[in-house]
Amino acid sequence: MNRMMKYLVVLFLFLFSIHAHSQCERWQNKVSYKMEIDFDTDRHQYTGDQFITYTNGSPDTLHTLYFHLFLNAFQPGSSMDMRSLTIRDPDRRVGARINQLKEDEIGYQKINAIFQDGEGLRFTIHETILEVGLDQPVLPGDAVTLRILYDAQVPLQIRRMGRMSDEGIHYSMAQWYPRLCQYDELGWHNNPYIGREFYGSFGEFDVSITIDTSYTLGGTGYLQNPEVIGKGYTDDPVGPYASEKLTWHFKADNVHDFMWGADPEYTHDTYLTRDSILLRFFYRKGENTEVWSSLPEIMSEAFDFIQQKFGPYPYRQYAFVQGGDGGMEYPMSTLITGHRSLPSLVGVSVHELMHSWYQGVLGINESLHPWMDEGFTTYATEIVMDELGRRGIVPGLAPKEKLFSSSYAGYYNMVEAGIQEPLTTHADHYDLNTVYGISSYSKGALYLYQLSYIIGQENLEKTLLSFYDRCKFHHPNPDDFRRTAEKVSGIKLKWYNEYWVNSIKVIDYAIDTIIALDDTTSRIVLSRDAEMPMPIDLGVELSDGSALYYTIPLNLMFGHKPLTEGDKTYQLMADWDWTYPKYIFDIPQPLSKIEKVIIDPSNRLIDIDRADNTYPLKDR
Ligand SMILES: [Zn+2]
Known part of the structure; x- marks a missing residue:
């Protein structure tokens, strides 16, 4: 084998071995954020200068990128406001509060310009979703870098993020920067924000936040300049600050979001775990x-x-x-x-x-x-x-x-x-x-x-x-x-x-009948009374104080659980075919010796009617 061939074989084996043992191995896109934030704590506003490098790991050519502008949800008439006003059981923290926000209390992200290789790009803002048409599409395997310049205002604390929480914390900075929507094998996940959940690409964050010196910051990422900041990030004394504002420089790798909180009265304590996690x-x-x-x-x-x-x-x-x-x-x-x-x-x-x-x-x-x-x-x-x-x-x-x-x-x-x-x-x-x-x-x-x-x-x-x-x-x-x-x-x-x-569909099993077949054998009939089929564990308590345990696998399992679990040893029974509403089995015990039969003695089955899961049947 020549050297190239050897290389290819090794590469093939390497790729194959990843594929062979990794359940979740599939392509994904990566993102790297580098941002500079200048914060005005009097106005609760900030400017952002954000570089995003997006690597297209997908097999698709991307002509358009989407970003979340979560802060735009905190405005009267937004999708989030309307959702909260019309849902039958609104979150009490939101209710009609967004609807009543004044101009200086709303949240916003105003995009001033977006550049690709120095050229301005056209973009459309659909409230909380920013759509950016690229000059040059990103081919599979390629990367693109965009620069986004924006102004933002932190809304009054309403849901998760905002200023002045009920407990007086000045800034809860989550969902605060233009965040790339996730693109995966299902396509773009560009759902307009209504106050629910999140999803994003893994990548790197390099975040510099310039803010009044009185504030202490904490959140995602490692502080890069503790010797300048002090405030509990270093044990060494930090001299008087040279200006009215400090720049906090954080980095985080292999994360999909970046959150920070800021307050002038934070106490900052640290504790090292046994495994040296701070x-x-x-x-x-x-x-x-x-x-x-x-x-x-x-x-x-x-x-x-x-x-x-x-x-x-x-x-x-x-x-x-x-x-x-x-x-x-x-x-x-x-x-x-x-x-x-x-x-x-x-x-x-x-x-x-x-x-x-x-x-x-x-x-x-x-x-x-x-x-x-x-x-x-x-x-x-x-x-x-x-x-x-x-x-x-x-x-x-x-x-x-x-x-x-x-x-x-x-x-x-x-x-x-x-x-x-x-x-x-x-x-x-x-x-x-x-x-x-x-x-x-x-x-x-x-x-x-x-x-x-x-x-x-x-x-x-x-x-x-x-x-x-x-x-x-x-x-x-x-x-x-x-x-x-x-x-x-x-x-x-x-x-x-x-x-x-x-x-x-729900689970409902029952003990249907128990009868004596003869002096030495009893017949137990179980029934499935709702649609969802399950394997059945059964406990039989005898008059001498001993107990027998049985497990009946569902035929769809093509197997059964280990027959010993905790202090119980199960006898393996024949499969219960999921199409059969009843299951009949005989046990070599006289009926007179059976004190109690119970479905699911470990009490884990989520049976919607447990009353008929034990024999002697109560109230029948
Ligand atoms: Zn949770």
Whole structure:
């Protein structure tokens, strides 16, 4: 083999090996932002000079680029305003507030000019979406650099971002710069902003913010000039500032967004975790000082546990920033409100931190698959909070009595009210905010918890680790997750997504009859009373105090879960064909010895009517 041939063979093997083991390997576009911001804190306005280099990894030639101008949503008559005015259950934080904003209270992003190679480009602003026609299209594999000059005004705090939060934080700077819309195998994700979720390309940020010296800043990215800034970023003394404004220079790599908070009265605490990840805390001292000062040690413990359970965190820093209007996740950081009890502050901190795994590092499209992002985050949060409760390190926080009890309750309420929509609904397009919330957070979390019932808890944990490892920085979709679970467990799961994700069909099993066949054998008849099929675990308690456990796989699984799980050992039964409404099986026990038969003794199946899941049948 000549050298070229050898090179090609090695290259081929390399590419093949990536393809062979990586579930989520597919093309993606990359973006690099370099921006200079000059902030006027008297007017709450800033100017931006932003360079964007966009690398086209797609097989398509791009003639047009789209950007989000989120701030334009904070104006009377905007899509977001109208959505809030007309939806039956508006977010209380928004309501009619956008409609009442005055000129100096609205948000805006005014684009002054866009250049490609020094030539001005034509562009159209569709409220929160900027459409830019390129002079020269970007060919597959090529890159383009644009320069955008703009003016912006920070609106009064309404939703997630803005000035003067309820807790008095001056600036919560999320969704604040012209952000490239995501282009992937589904095309452009240029949804006008109505206050919901986000999705963007991975890339680099180089951000310089010039602002009044009185402010302290914290958020995404590593500060590049701590020796100039001081303010808790360096232990060394920093001399008097030379001018009225300071330029804060941040960099972040391999992230898809950049958030910052700014306040003249932030206290800035730091804490190094055992794995040398630097935690930063920005908050206003006051009635909640004590609560915030307990947070670092607890979050450090949580961080260690999370990395062990859900995979390694790839950055060296994470910032908890008081601001916003509840809790919202951003790469390497979060904006959270701070006037809370300690268990509540820990709860929101753990939830937003967990998003780093699903929204941050995996880069799940949280607009299209909110149930994966919020649901998986809710799942992990429950596990972490339960663990912190067990360790007893958060005064007032106990271990969970039953995991996911509030998720179950939310889901059951939604089903009973008849307002369900399938999890495939785009986050913007749910009829009701309540249904978006319960579907994404609760039904999404239950997707995982119930999956542990189907494939076993150990397989679920391995699946989550493997999914994170294989799909990080690759924007995985529901099928990527399902395929990972199938590979880990050896169980086919398409049917599970088809019912639980793509439909609103529900689960309802029952013990139909139990009769004595003869003196030594009893016959148990189970029935499926609703559309969604599931495997069935069955417990039989005998009068001598012992118990037998059976597992009945669904024929669509082409396999079964491990027969030992925790303290239970299951006997494997014949498959239940999903088209059969009844399942009959005989057990070698006299009826007189059977005290109780129970469907799903581990209490994970999301059966909408559990009353008929036990025998002796009550009230019948
Ligand atoms: Zn969340």
